[in-house]
Amino acid sequence: MMGRTHMAIGFLVGLLVLPFVQPDNSLLFVFLVTFASLWPDVDHENSKINRLLPITRWIPRVFVHRGFFHSVFPALILYGVFWYFGLAWIGLPLALGYLTHLASDCLTRLGCNLLHPVSTFRIQGFVWTDGLVEFALFGVVVVLDVVVGVMRFF
Numbered sequence: 005m006m007g008r009t010h011m012a013i014g015f016l017v018g019l020l021v022l023p024f025v026q027p028d029n030s031l032l033f034v035f036l037v038t039f040a041s042l043w044p045d046v047d048h049e050n051s052k053i054n055r056l057l058p059i060t061r062w063i064p065r066v067f068v069h070r071g072f073f074h075s076v077f078p079a080l081i082l083y084g085v086f087w088y089f090g091l092a093w094i095g096l097p098l099a100l101g102y103l104t105h106l107a108s109d110c111l112t113r114l115g116c117n118l119l120h121p122v123s124t125f126r127i128q129g130f131v132w133t134d135g136l137v138e139f140a141l142f143g144v145v146v147v148l149d150v151v152v153g154v155m156r157f158f
């Protein structure tokens with residue numbers, strides 16, 4: 005999926021979980037979920053995250069697209085590291101955003117191997133990346149972003 009779709013979905017998930025997590029800073033929480041929803045695509049050369057962060061551009065040369073960085077392991081490591089340093093309140097939204105990206109990539113034709121490299125099992129959907137269905141999904145999610153955002157913050 006495209007970066008914008010991931011961000012829109014990440015933003016929505018961040019908003020929806022707010023009542024359950026009740027973070028000290030709701031805006032920061034939603035921002036971190038949204039930002040981390042771009043991270044798995046560090047394994048893709050032309051991804052939004054690699055255009056934002058020049059320091060991660062080496063990753064696509066070493067790691068296959070939708071391999072390790074599209075598994076649940078980086079999310080677990082991310083959370084574990086922040087938790088270890090007493091920063092679980094940062095690790096949680098980052099891991100959540102990361103997993104949100106993986107869940108939405110599972111809807112695409114290419115799918116996602118969530119346990120790479122332990123397993124070769126892929127979850128695949130019917131959505132073409134940057135296709136009409138994704139565009140429609142993006143539109144629906146943006147409307148929900150606005151509606152739920154207004155409900156949460158105003």
Ligand SMILES: [Zn+2]
Binds near residue numbers: 044
């Ligand atoms: Zn992806």
